[in-house]
Amino acid sequence: RPITYQSQYIAVVANKMSAPNAETVTVAGKHCESGDVLIKDIKLPSCEPGDCLVVTATGAYNYSMASNYNRVPRPAAVLVGNGEANVIIQRETYQDLLQKDRLPERLLNN
Structure with missing residues (x-):
């Protein structure tokens, strides 16, 4: 949706809410396409496997608009x-x- 509708999303690392936002990252989907990017240049705490990234109000990533692409x-x-x-x-x-x-x-x- 960001590439199609210029949607803007917010993300947080739910299990690190009080940690400093130390890294600038891009949050992308799992499809190998340039348009599968949810958020560019967001500051988040350092993440590692097992952390819980929450992206709210995700449009096409919401279940009602999901497909088996x-x-x-x-x-x-x-x-x-x-x-x-x-x-x-x-x-x-x-x-x-x-x-x-x-x-x-x-x-x-x-």
Whole structure:
């Protein structure tokens, strides 16, 4: 959405809210495209595996606008509030993506 609509997003590292914003980074999606960038040049605390990056109001990255572009499964949807986090939609698996695919019999016999 940023490349299409010039949307601007805010991100925080939820488990480091009191840490100093020490690094300038770009937050990008997992698709190998120049347009798959959510936020350029944002200052965030130093991140490491296991940290929880929260990007609010994400438009196309929101579940209601998500697609299986490049056959990538959609992530889980998590509702956070009052100190609790609950999965409200389970993440998709590759099996979920493939379960409706069908090959014509004529292609299976070659």
